[in-house]
Amino acid sequence: MSSEPKVLSVAPMMDWTDRHCRYFHRLLSRHALLYTEMVTTGALVHGDVARHLRFDATEHPVALQLGGSEPHDLAHCAKLGEEWGYDEINLNCGCPSERVQRGAFGACLMAEPQLVADCVKAMVDVVDVPVTVKHRIGIDRGEDYGFVRDFVGTVAEAGCKTFIVHARNAWLKGLSPKENREIPPLRYAVVHQLKRDFPQLAIMVNGGLTTTAQVAEQLAQLDGVMLGREAYHNPWWLAAWDSAFFGAPATPQPTRESVEEAMVAYMEREARSHGTPWYGIARHMLGLRHGLPGARRWRQIWSDHRLKGLPATEVFAQARASQPAAEHA
Numbered sequence: 001m002s003s004e005p006k007v008l009s010v011a012p013m014m015d016w017t018d019r020h021c022r023y024f025h026r027l028l029s030r031h032a033l034l035y036t037e038m039v040t041t042g043a044l045v046h047g048d049v050a051r052h053l054r055f056d057a058t059e060h061p062v063a064l065q066l067g068g069s070e071p072h073d074l075a076h077c078a079k080l081g082e083e084w085g086y087d088e089i090n091l092n093c094g095c096p097s098e099r100v101q102r103g104a105f106g107a108c109l110m111a112e113p114q115l116v117a118d119c120v121k122a123m124v125d126v127v128d129v130p131v132t133v134k135h136r137i138g139i140d141r142g143e144d145y146g147f148v149r150d151f152v153g154t155v156a157e158a159g160c161k162t163f164i165v166h167a168r169n170a171w172l173k174g175l176s177p178k179e180n181r182e183i184p185p186l187r188y189a190v191v192h193q194l195k196r197d198f199p200q201l202a203i204m205v206n207g208g209l210t211t212t213a214q215v216a217e218q219l220a221q222l223d224g225v226m227l228g229r230e231a232y233h234n235p236w237w238l239a240a241w242d243s244a245f246f247g248a249p250a251t252p253q254p255t256r257e258s259v260e261e262a263m264v265a266y267m268e269r270e271a272r273s274h275g276t277p278w279y280g281i282a283r284h285m286l287g288l289r290h291g292l293p294g295a296r297r298w299r300q301i302w303s304d305h306r307l308k309g310l311p312a313t314e315v316f317a318q319a320r321a322s323q324p325a326a327e328h329a
Helices: 019-028 041-046 049-053 071-083 098-102 106-111 113-124 145-157 188-197 212-219 229-233 235-245 256-274 279-285 295-302 312-321
Strands: 007-010 033-040 062-067 088-093 131-139 162-170 202-206 224-227
Touching (some): 007 235, 019 033, 019 235, 019 256, 041 049, 049 071, 062 071, 071 088, 071 113, 088 106, 088 113, 106 113, 106 162, 113 131, 113 145, 145 162, 145 188, 162 188, 188 202, 212 235, 229 235, 256 279, 256 312, 279 295, 295 312
Parallel strands (some): 007 033, 062 088, 131 162, 162 202, 202 224
16 A cells, blocks of 8 residues: 555536635635546637636645646646646546547547547646546446556556546446446446556545545545545535544634635625625535534525525525524534
């Protein structure tokens, strides 16, 4: 096993892990690695770079995930990411959506390991921050371990030292992206075999993990764990990560109330600085009181479209007043 510290991270999730979501997650865990949504090379080469790459300094450590398959463009975008201050550049080789496939990147890149290697080398050559790859254990219904082993081996030779492995195949036809996160069977043993075959690499697992016990079990064999949907829908789980996995509890320990107050202050700053409506930020924290008495009413208030014209502080006051008087985090 590697002697490097273990890594716990929140997965890149389209339409979810924007900068507001990452700010929220950072209030809960000081040490978890946070990822952007996938940003395509086209969006950075031809679009508004600041809109895609701007983030709050408190988000560190934060990684930029890129989607693309042209080495020159990826090198350019990786350099931009480094210049904007990202701590890691990650290449998406795991997304199965047909839109991504039409762009010739995502999971379909696993069928072209030498192209991925060329992409990685182009990025490694121009940045000093780590370049990592997120991928599946296979594509379609093939379960030949040699396929993913050779993919990792080829890409590692180009300079990638960290692989985040979603422990399911990506079925490129016939399943939606949501179904691709649920239907292809989880095969953690494949990821464990990769670690045995490549002990010099950092191998991290993603997919289907929802409890602290499951995470600990994987960390006993691998270098890191990436959590996705469960971390988003039950975000208070992140508040336990620093003490459970990093041996460094946050000081002071956050409470749900303090996190909500900090998010309201953030909403006010964003409204003043960028004209960002509060409800575009509040949507990310709707799971904060998951499982508590009054949680449903609290969520209803923060997601009530009739309140969109009010300032965030007034919505906050209504949400707080709706909770049981004796409620504590």
